[in-house]
Amino acid sequence: DREMASFLRAIVSVSPNLELELYGPDEADQVPELNTAWLPVTGLYKDGAYGRAAFHGVPGGREINSFVLAVYNLAGPGQEVAKGTRKKIQRLDKKTNIKICVSLACHHCPLVVTACQQIAFLNPNIEAEMIDAALYEDLVAQYDIKRVPMMILNDSRIVMGSKTIDEIVTLLK
Numbered sequence: 001d002r003e004m005a006s007f008l009r010a011i012v013s014v015s016p017n018l019e020l021e022l023y024g025p026d027e028a029d030q031v032p033e034l035n036t037a038w039l040p041v042t043g044l045y046k047d048g049a050y051g052r053a054a055f056h057g058v059p060g061g062r063e064i065n066s067f068v069l070a071v072y073n074l075a076g077p078g079q080e081v082a083k084g085t086r087k088k089i090q091r092l093d094k095k096t097n098i099k100i101c102v103s104l105a106c107h108h109c110p111l112v113v114t115a116c117q118q119i120a121f122l123n124p125n126i127e128a129e130m131i132d133a134a135l136y137e138d139l140v141a142q143y144d145i146k147r148v149p150m151m152i153l154n155d156s157r158i159v160m161g162s163k164t165i166d167e168i169v170t171l172l173k
Contacts, residue, residue: 001040004058008042011067017075035129038136046074052120057132061104066113066130073114074121081118081165088169089122096126096172099152101133101145108162112149115165119172126172 005022012020028036034043038056045051051074059067073079081089098116102109116128133145143152151159151168159171 001058004040004042007058007060011071018071038131038139044070044074052124052127053117054127054129056129057135059104059130059132062107062110063102063104063113063130063132066110066117069110069114070117073118078121079114079118081122085166085169086122088166089119089126092119092123092125092169092172094125094172095154097154098126098128098168099131099155100128101131101139101143101148101150101152103134103148104132106148109149112151112163112168115163115168116151118165119168 008020008022012018023030025036025039028034031043033050034041034054035056040057042055042059043050044053053070053074055063055067055070069079098120100109100113100116102113113128113130116126120126120128131139133140133148133150139145143150143158147160149160149162151163151171153159153171163171
């Protein structure tokens with residue numbers, strides 16, 4: 001997707017500490033850790049390792065905030081996470097994929113995306129994917145998406161509405 005490539009080139013141009021690798025749809029096998037069911041997808045990596053956070057669609061609108069915070073939180077030092085919350089996150093022992101379905105105009109969505117991705121950065125059992133629901137009709141139909149933010153946990157459990165990081169951690173127990 002040219003729009004995504006252009007967006008990422010602009011982001012990477014602001015710092016010599018950022019790198020960009022672009023792959024076409026026919027090169028999905030180059031990034032097997034990424035869910036390529038919905039393209040474009042951008043995965044965040046640190047020191048060559050997947051950070052367990054991805055963005056499906058161009059994170060424009062209000063989601064630019066969650067994208068910038070994801071880069072900051074993965075690169076470190078990141079936003080402060082309360083010590084008690086951090087301990088609860090580190091104790092999560094179930095592999096969980098969180099798909100956060102968003103609208104780029106929603107003011108609650110970036111908060112949920114950022115919280116889920118912070119959890120993913122702190123616990124290797126968790127993966128958080130932001131999905132611009134407006135782009136993927138098959139996803140909207142499959143999960144009957146009518147409102148956002150909507151979290152889909154392990155492709156089966158649906159949680160609606162805005163949640164804090166502590167509420168999300170409780171859901172993941």
